[in-house]
Amino acid sequence: MLDAAIRESIRSARDLFEEGAGGAGPSGVPQTAAARAAAAIEHQLALEAGHEIDLDALSELSGRESSDEEPLAKGKAKGKAGAKKAKGKAKKLTKKQLRRSATQEELDARRAVKAEEKALRHKLGRKLTYAEKSTLALHRHHPELKDAWGDLEAKLDIVTPKRAEQPSRLKVTLLPFQQESLYWMRKQELGPNGGGLLAVSMSCSCMGKTIQMISLLVSEPGKPNLVVAPTVAVMQWRNEIAAHSDGMNVLVWHGANRESKASALREYDVVITTYAVLESCFRKQQSGFKRQGKIIKEKSALHTFEWNRIILDEAHNIKERATNTAKATFELQAKYRWCLSGTPLQNRVGELYSLIRFLGGDPFSYYFCKKCPCKSLHWKFTDKRHCDDCGHSPMQHTCFWNNEILTPIQKNGMVGPGKTAFKKLRILLDRIMLRRTKLQRADDLGLPPRTVVVRRDFFSPEEKELYLSLFSDAKRQFSTYLDAGTLLNNYSNIFSLLTRMRQMACHPDLVIRSKNNAAAFAKENLGEATVCRLCNDIAEDAIQAKCRHIFDRECIRQYLDASIEEVPACPVCHLALTIDLEAEPLELAENTSVRQGILGRLNIDAWRSSSKIEALVEELDSLRRQDATTKSIVFSQFVNFLDLIAFRLQRAGFVVCRLEGTMSPQARDATIQHFMKNVHVTVFLVSLKAGGVALNLTEASRVYLMDSWWNPAVSPAMDRIHRLGQHRPVQAIKLVIEDSIESRIVQLQEKKSAMVDATLSTDDSAMGRLTPEDVRAG
Structure with a gap:
């Protein structure tokens, strides 16, 4: 009678389950909470009474793998093969038999794991690493991973x-190496990858990776295509598509x-x-x-439909996988995908x-579960404890890339x-x-020679004293973190x-007069x-242009009177200048959102230059005496340092x-056009992040x-001038202060260059030049 009641209850639960099956679980089987609860109750009643139960009926109702305490989950986890065997014949097990079967199955699985680990340990002749043990665990539920690398090598030929x-x-007209790149890109789009990575380290703008992608766009038409680029490169892409293609509609x-x-x-053809x-x-x-106090979500137009082709220019901008920028690119839909970068690897292999x-x-970018066939492109743990798909903990999931590539390299370097x-x-x-590198294609490019010079200077006595004081404070603070065991937290x-310390090597005022540190160093606060952005002096009667740049009224009046253009350009951004000369003077409180820079915090009359700035002035002055028309680019990461350089160069008579x-x-x-077209403008000051890439x-x-x-990838800043179209010998000068942190940074750059070369180069000898310490440091 009880058996009949249980079977009737299971049939009722199945009916309820089928009626409420509006959605499907991760395994593709519809499920409802009510059905699972009913199944669990009948399961428990049957076990307590010692009756036989229908496992097929219960597994159908469960719809997902149960917790590890339930033996039923063990049978379900066997996958499709187990399901096919059981089809048509229900297994009848008592409570005691069920427990014995589950225990035996668990023991068999453990023995199989130990046997596999022992065989691999014997084969390698050493202890297994955690990553290798994880690999064996993955193979049990993901057999396709057993020979993933061999399959890739065998089934996909190198183009x-x-x-x-x-x-x-x-x-x-394309150069020979560009014709080869076009052939390679066409073949890649026809293959399973549907795109690839074009690492053109020569960074030739109008005849490099940009023109190669334009050649692909015109030879393999289809729209719409999306180009994602740094802000500085947007107009360059638009101008080159207009100049080198015919009839493409660009937005x-x-x-x-x-x-x-x-x-x-x-x-549009190209967005x-x-x-x-x-x-x-x-x-x-x-x-x-x-x-208005409410959270409003707005649908992204870029993520709404499938693009024909997506091109990421300077693709290393997404190197950090956890950033919103990277996630935004991952969610884009496209038929073909391309990454363009002269420096796809900057600091570490994980990038x-x-x-x-x-x-x-x-499977290289997927996450896999070690306890079931769960596989996902996303790390999906809404409650931080259980996988949204299979319910297992985060410890049971691993990224194939981390397990196979990143962790072994980080832990072992170039050994084993x-x-x-x-x-x-x-x-x-x-x-x-x-x-593609310049060295490989030197004959095709026909570029003039390029030399790199490291100019080493020393601190003045006053600068040395300030630097050593800052260095002592930094060492003391570092020792405090080390002794307290909070180094990583700080x-x-x-x-x-x-x-x-880097800023102090450039100019002491970058530290002493900075907004954050002024109170700790300067005795007086000058506010x-x-x-004035025209003369870099204090604007006694300040007015603001439409482009938000501030000028002294008399300075900008003289500038407009001297201008021969019908519509004068702003002397800062070189767009059409719109300014009211009769406007009320600005007060500082009214324009706090406008950047004033470090000059507004200095006593200009008593200001002194630094050893590094004077070294630059010496170099430029020597160059001016040799050839007054030679143009130079000055790069710095610190915008305030560029303020000081601009002030000093203008006093030395340079137009910048x-x-x-x-x-x-x-x-x-x-x-950029103002610098290129005006002979008298001989110095271009560029922020490294704003113009270190994608400039011609x-x-x-x-x-x-x-x-x-810190990384050697900023060297492409030198390639802004050493590219096709350059006919004069090029010289790049690094200014370094000896006995400072800059000397150590140069050594670090050399180590990271070796790591990048070993990873990306096809020459095995490059890998041999890399030490394990270099790999771990990267």
């Missing part, structure tokens, strides 16, 4: 570049008044936008924004993951598992990446200390005065212009790097 025909719709999707309808974007705009659209779609993830590498991981990485990169503070990160794409383009400045033949960054 050997050959010369393609010149596209008829391209107005410029620059940037600014507050950009088109909001996705249907309108579909009408060009920036990483910042892409991230903003994605954030508003995912998290929303606050308006390549984001590029692989964007390109859609399967690390060496094997490097070989696996080479197998993958050979099939998705085409690398990473940002340590980085701030190192940054201050922040309004500075500046490229700043706050400029709009139109202002940047106008400033072949009018200049000298580059000065005023401060060194």
Whole structure:
């Protein structure tokens, strides 16, 4: 009677289950909470009574793998093969038999694991690493991973570049290496990858990776195509598509008044936008924004439909996988995907993951569960404790990339598992990446020689005293963190200390007169005065132009009177100048949102230069005496340092212009054209992040790097001038202060260069030059 009641209850639960099955679980089986609860109750009643139960009926109702305490889950986890065997014949087990079966199954699984680990340990002749044990665990539920690398090597041939025909719709003639790149890109789009990574380290703008992608766009037409680029490169992409293609409809999707309808974007051949705009659209779609006390979510036009082709220019902008920018690119839909970068690897091997993830590498960018067949592109743990798909803990899930590549290299360097991981990485990169260097294609390029000079100077006695004082404070603070065991918790503070030491090597005022540190160093607080952007002096009668730049009224009046143009340009951003000369004078409180820079916090009359700035003035003055028409570019990471350099150079009689990160794409383009077309403008001051990439400045033949960054990838700043179109010998000068942190940074750059070369180069000897310490440091 009880047995009949149980069976009737199970049938009722099944009916309820079928009626309420509106959605499907991760395994594809519909499920409701009521049905699972009913099944659990009947299961327990049957076990307590010692009756036989119908496992097929219960497993159908469960719809998902149960917890580890329930033996039923063990049988269910066997996958499709087990399900097929059981079909048509219900297994009848008592409570005692069920427990014995589950225990035996668990023991068999453990024995199998131990046997596999023992065999691998015997084969390698050493203890297994955690990553190797995880690999064996993954193989039990993901057999397709057992020979993932061998399958990749066997089934996907490396595309050997050959010369393609010149596209008829391209107005410029491709060089031989560019024809080879076009052939390779066409083949990649026909293959399973549907795109790839074009690592053109020569950074040739109008004849490099940009023109190669334009040749692909015109030879393999289809719309719409999306180009995501740094802000500084947006106008360059638009100008080059217009100059080298015929009839392509291009939209620059940037600014507050950009088109909001996705249907309108579909009408263009190419849509060009920036990483910042892409991230903003994605954030508003995912998290929303606050308006009138309410959270409003706005659908992203870029993520609404499938693009024909997506091109990420300077793709290393998504190197950090956890950032919103990277996530925004991952969610884009496209038929073909491309990454363009002269420096796909800057600091560590793990940075390549984001590029692989964007390109859609399967299984290399997926997360896998070690206890079941669960597989996902996303780390999905809403409650932070259980997988949204399978219910297992985060400890049971691992990223295939981390397990196979990143962890072995980080833990072992170039020894044992690390060496094997490097070989696996080479197998993958050979099939998705085409690398081009100036050295490889020197004959095709015909570029003039380039020399790199490191100029080493020393502190003045006053600068040395200040630097040593700051260095002692930094050492004392570091020792405090070390003794307290809080070193990792204070990473940002340590980085701030190192940054201050770098700034002190450039000019003491960058530390002493900075907004954050002024109270700790300066005895007197001069406040922040309004500075005229024309003369870099205090603006006694300040007025503001429409472009938000501030000038002294008399200075800008004289500038307008001397101008011969019908519509004078702003002397800062070089857009059309609109300013009211009769406007009321500005007070500092009224324009606090406008950047005044460090000059407003200095006593200009008593200001003194630094050893590094004077070294630059000496170099430029010597160059001016040799050839007054030679143009130079001065790079620095610190915008305040550029303020001081501009002030000193203008006093020395140099005409300068500046490229700043706050400029709009139109202002940047106008400033670049002003520098290129005016002979008397001989010095271009550029913020490293604003213009270290995607600039074509072949009018200049000298580059000065005023401060060194931690990774060697900033060297492409030198390539802004050493590219096709350059006919004069190029010289790059690094200014370094001896006995300072800069000397150590130069050594670090050399180590990281070796790591990048070993990872991306096809030459095995490059890997041999890399020490385990270099790999771990990266």
